Amino acid sequence: MLSKKYIFLGCCISSLAGYAQDSLSVKNDVYIERHAINSVFYRETNNLSSLKLRHYSQNYTTVQFGYDQYSKKKYDWQEGSGERDLTFQSETHQILNNDLAVWGKAHFKSKQLKDIRFNENLDYNQIYPYFLADSVGGDLQMESYNFGGGLAKSLDKWVIGIEGYLTANQGYRKIDPRPLNKSTTIDLRGSVSRDVGNDYTLSLGIDYEFYKQTSRLSFVSLLGRPLIFNLNGPGVFSNLLTGMGPSGSSQALAYYENNTLRGTLIWSPKKSGVFAKGIIAQRVGDKYTNHSNESINFFTDEQFQVDLGYIKQYDTWYWKAMSTWNSRRMSGADGLFSTVSSSASGGYEKFADRSSYRYFADRYVGTLLFGTSNIWNAQVEVAYQEHQEQYISPFRNMSWSPLDISLTAQYFYQHHNNRLETTVQVAKRTIHDANYSFSNVNLASEIGHLLNNNWDYRISKPIFAEMQLQYLINLNNGKMPFVKLNAGYASEVELSKFALHVGLNF
Amino acid sequence: MKRNILSAATLLGLALTFGGCAKDVLNEPTSQVNLVFDVPEISGTYTLKSLNVTFQEINSGITQTIPVIDLSNPSLQPTLALGTYNISLEGDITITENGNTKTYKLQGIKENVVISSASSGARVSLFLSDPAANFIFKEIFFTGTVTPEGKAYNGDKYFIIYNNSLDTLYADGLLIAQSAFLTTAKREYTPDILNEAFTSQQIVKIPGTGKQYPVAPGDQIVIANNAINHKEYNINSADLSIADFEIELLSSINVDNPAVQNTISVSGNMTMHNRGFQSYVLARLPENVSLDNWKSENRYTYSYVGTTGRVTAADGYKISNDYIVDAVNLSVEESYEWLVTAPQLDMGWSYAGRTNSDATRYGKSVLRKVLSTTADGRVIYQDTNNSTKDFIPEAKPTLF
Numbered sequence: 001m002l003s004k005k006y007i008f009l010g011c012c013i014s015s016l017a018g019y020a021q022d023s024l025s026v027k028n029d030v031y032i033e034r035h036a037i038n039s040v041f042y043r044e045t046n047n048l049s050s051l052k053l054r055h056y057s058q059n060y061t062t063v064q065f066g067y068d069q070y071s072k073k074k075y076d077w078q079e080g081s082g083e084r085d086l087t088f089q090s091e092t093h094q095i096l097n098n099d100l101a102v103w104g105k106a107h108f109k110s111k112q113l114k115d116i117r118f119n120e121n122l123d124y125n126q127i128y129p130y131f132l133a134d135s136v137g138g139d140l141q142m143e144s145y146n147f148g149g150g151l152a153k154s155l156d157k158w159v160i161g162i163e164g165y166l167t168a169n170q171g172y173r174k175i176d177p178r179p180l181n182k183s184t185t186i187d188l189r190g191s192v193s194r195d196v197g198n199d200y201t202l203s204l205g206i207d208y209e210f211y212k213q214t215s216r217l218s219f220v221s222l223l224g225r226p227l228i229f230n231l232n233g234p235g236v237f238s239n240l241l242t243g244m245g246p247s248g249s250s251q252a253l254a255y256y257e258n259n260t261l262r263g264t265l266i267w268s269p270k271k272s273g274v275f276a277k278g279i280i281a282q283r284v285g286d287k288y289t290n291h292s293n294e295s296i297n298f299f300t301d302e303q304f305q306v307d308l309g310y311i312k313q314y315d316t317w318y319w320k321a322m323s324t325w326n327s328r329r330m331s332g333a334d335g336l337f338s339t340v341s342s343s344a345s346g347g348y349e350k351f352a353d354r355s356s357y358r359y360f361a362d363r364y365v366g367t368l369l370f371g372t373s374n375i376w377n378a379q380v381e382v383a384y385q386e387h388q389e390q391y392i393s394p395f396r397n398m399s400w401s402p403l404d405i406s407l408t409a410q411y412f413y414q415h416h417n418n419r420l421e422t423t424v425q426v427a428k429r430t431i432h433d434a435n436y437s438f439s440n441v442n443l444a445s446e447i448g449h450l451l452n453n454n455w456d457y458r459i460s461k462p463i464f465a466e467m468q469l470q471y472l473i474n475l476n477n478g479k480m481p482f483v484k485l486n487a488g489y490a491s492e493v494e495l496s497k498f499a500l501h502v503g504l505n506f
Numbered sequence: 507m508k509r510n511i512l513s514a515a516t517l518l519g520l521a522l523t524f525g526g527c528a529k530d531v532l533n534e535p536t537s538q539v540n541l542v543f544d545v546p547e548i549s550g551t552y553t554l555k556s557l558n559v560t561f562q563e564i565n566s567g568i569t570q571t572i573p574v575i576d577l578s579n580p581s582l583q584p585t586l587a588l589g590t591y592n593i594s595l596e597g598d599i600t601i602t603e604n605g606n607t608k609t610y611k612l613q614g615i616k617e618n619v620v621i622s623s624a625s626s627g628a629r630v631s632l633f634l635s636d637p638a639a640n641f642i643f644k645e646i647f648f649t650g651t652v653t654p655e656g657k658a659y660n661g662d663k664y665f666i667i668y669n670n671s672l673d674t675l676y677a678d679g680l681l682i683a684q685s686a687f688l689t690t691a692k693r694e695y696t697p698d699i700l701n702e703a704f705t706s707q708q709i710v711k712i713p714g715t716g717k718q719y720p721v722a723p724g725d726q727i728v729i730a731n732n733a734i735n736h737k738e739y740n741i742n743s744a745d746l747s748i749a750d751f752e753i754e755l756l757s758s759i760n761v762d763n764p765a766v767q768n769t770i771s772v773s774g775n776m777t778m779h780n781r782g783f784q785s786y787v788l789a790r791l792p793e794n795v796s797l798d799n800w801k802s803e804n805r806y807t808y809s810y811v812g813t814t815g816r817v818t819a820a821d822g823y824k825i826s827n828d829y830i831v832d833a834v835n836l837s838v839e840e841s842y843e844w845l846v847t848a849p850q851l852d853m854g855w856s857y858a859g860r861t862n863s864d865a866t867r868y869g870k871s872v873l874r875k876v877l878s879t880t881a882d883g884r885v886i887y888q889d890t891n892n893s894t895k896d897f898i899p900e901a902k903p904t905l906f
Contacts, residue, residue, distance in 0.1 A: 238565050238566070239566060241565075334565070336565050336590060337565060337590060338564075338590040339564075339590070339617075339618050354534075354535065354588060355532065393587060
């Protein structure tokens with residue numbers, strides 16, 4: 001989980017490097033505006049489109065190429081042991097007439113996902129735990145395309161924002177088992193903000209996300225085919241739906257469709273004051289296979305989040321304190337099937353749904369940021385989480401409570417006309433109250449190994465350290481090339497990560 | 507999609523109710539099932555051993571087993587999780603009747619039983635089966651018929667061999683042998699090998715490479731003397747052109763149907779005794795024993811002392827009792843003297859005439875009794891190794 005977060009942060013930081021202004025001081029200001037961790041924190045907490053009018057004070061455009069890789073020796077089999085990515089990213093944010101901001105982006109990634117087992121799909125977080133799976137797995141080649149943009153328009157005391165994004169992924173493997181997965185995500189967001197007095201803004205946003213994935217698993221070799229599982233829980237699968245599908249099928253098919261609605265309410269200070277935010281979201285999903293015309297699984301995933309904080313800004317100094325409570329409740333159901341002779345129904349007929357899966361998670365986070373944003377920043381974060389995951393038949397229960405403490409420090413060094421950014425982060429995880437019970441599972445089987453392995457990974461207690469160096473060259477012609485180097489390591493899971501990005505801001 | 511539209515409507519309500527953040531408990535929905543067994547009619551007394559009902563839920567693969575201790579109240583009321591079940595019952599039942607005791611399998615299965623409500627019911631038909639089941643003689647028609655003119659007609663005799671097991675068996679290589687000895691003439695044969703082997707001079711073999719002639723459980727094959735439509739010559743006879751095999755008879759009475767595969771003559775020419783004085787066995791040589799080797803190693807010369815004191819010697823083949831899969835002794839009540847098989851092969855005999863040269867025997871066969879019928883309609887025939895009990899004597903031939 002830590003590595004994902006920092007990869008995400010790294011991508012954000014690297015992709016937000018650049019602007020198109022004339023003077024060095026303005027360029028440096030905008031550069032810091034893009035990269036300072038307190039600015040990133042601001043944009044993450046004020047993430048509605050109607051608030052993006054305030055995200056940047058200057059225009060910027062950036063184009064960059066990058067190579068990223070990470071690998072772990074202890075890992076979740078269904079997520080894989082690592083990635084190697086080649087990326088191209090282009091982004092722009094333009095402020096027009098001080099009352100209109102437009103932005104857009106185009107990203108392309110070519111990925112190689114390593115050593116994935118019991119998951120022949122894409123987008124782990126979208127479809128967990130209902131994977132189409134086999135015990136062999138392997139590396140997965142993937143291409144990802146992401147486009148989108150939006151605008152925010154000020155109308156007196158009101159700001160209206162809209163934005164939309166399209167993500168298309170394709171994943172495949174050219175040796176048996178041969179998955180061919182295609183997924184599409186459409187994300188539409190609308191929001192409105194209104195000034196309340198001179199110091200505060202109240203914002204309301206509604207998001208809708210549509211996600212679908214089609215997975216096709218086939219084999220060229222007729223011999224040595226592994227069993228194909230439709231997992232419907234942590235290591236649990238439907239015996240009836242095991243295999244390729246109806247008699248005569250040469251391919252296993254799975255089709256996923258998720259829909260997410262999210263409402264966000266933000267009370268935010270323009271400079272200093274109390275910050276409050278509430279998020280409520282519901283995601284529902286269905287899974288279909290070629291065994292039946294009816295869904296074999298569906299789930300409901302509800303999230304509720306409250307942020308409360310205080311922000312204080314001086315001339316160049318600031319401090320921010322934020323507390324977050326995020327609560328998540330996920331429930332899943334399995335279809336119960338009986339065999340039917342009609343091939344029109346796919347071979348099986350659903351007669352009932354059985355509520356069978358539960359996931360509860362509560363996350364409590366305290367964050368403190370302080371510093372002088374154009375020279376140095378520091379962030380201390382403490383996050384305590386409680387997780388519980390259950391499956392009813394055969395009954396199994398897992399509960400674990402990680403405590404993460406992280407410290408991030410950032411320093412901007414002026415080198416002639418150029419700028420060197422150094423960011424260092426250290427984090428430590430401890431685990432409290434880790435309990436599990438797996439009943440009626442042959443722990444000597446591959447499914448048993450999967451459960452044990454993934455459980456061991458979940459309760460690992462790594463120490464993580466990461467450093468990022470970014471050097472920005474001012475060419476004095478409005479163009480600013482940059483190079484960014486990132487390296488990190490985590491103990492116990494033996495995570496090692498490396499990234500090199502080069503790009504141009506203008 | 508419909509659920510997502512509903513999501514929008516419930517979002518506000520969710521906001522109001524989510525504050526409780528209750529963790530709902532997973533409860534497995536269950537059903538009270540009334541399971542009733544249809545028990546076959548059992549003659550005699552019986553005892554049960556290891557009789558269990560197994561419920562396999564086919565979605566989860568979870569299996570649970572409940573013992574059955576009594577068939578007098580043939581029902582159970584288990585509590586099961588909702589699902590689709592394959593319900594099976596299996597155990598041993600030892601039946602004692604008229605002093606004879608034999609152990610059978612008592613079985614029953616019902617597949618794809620959907621349990622989807624708080625109370626539900628299912629019914630499972632039970633049947634008996636012999637765990638040692640194999641090929642058996644289902645019917646032996648050895649008497650022949652008479653024409654409308656009253657003349658004896660011999661070419662329409664036949665055997666029906668039936669797969670009484672639960673597995674597909676292959677007829678390739680099966681031996682059908684007629685006893686050299688008569689059940690109506692007991693002799694002190696020397697050397698006496700009755701408890702080791704069956705003596706025969708007339709043996710035929712079903713051809714095949716080993717898996718050329720599969721017989722599914724509940725299927726049968728017909729081995730006719732002459733596999734022709736005998737109705738063309740004798741209205742009282744049967745159409746045996748539907749036979750699977752025909753026996754090559756003595757040339758004087760053989761009528762070949764080229765469309766029907768001939769059996770292989772191993773020894774002599776099979777001439778079925780039309781009064782039923784001889785017995786029959788089905789046998790199969792072990793895979794590693796060739797027919798030629800077996801013949802060379804199992805030549806049997808025997809002799810007996812006649813009532814006049816004269817010693818008579820003869821030759822035949824001895825078929826080890828270990829190779830015999832079924833045996834049927836035949837005789838007539840008036841003349842019966844002994845069983846020409848070891849009693850462990852057959853401890854009784856059947857008949858198609860009560861007296862020697864009974865004129866009413868024509869057009870009658872010996873037909874094995876039905877023991878039970880499975881849920882899918884497969885007939886299981888009685889095979890207690892006692893032809894007296896296992897066969898219906900003087901039965902109407904099934905091919906007529």
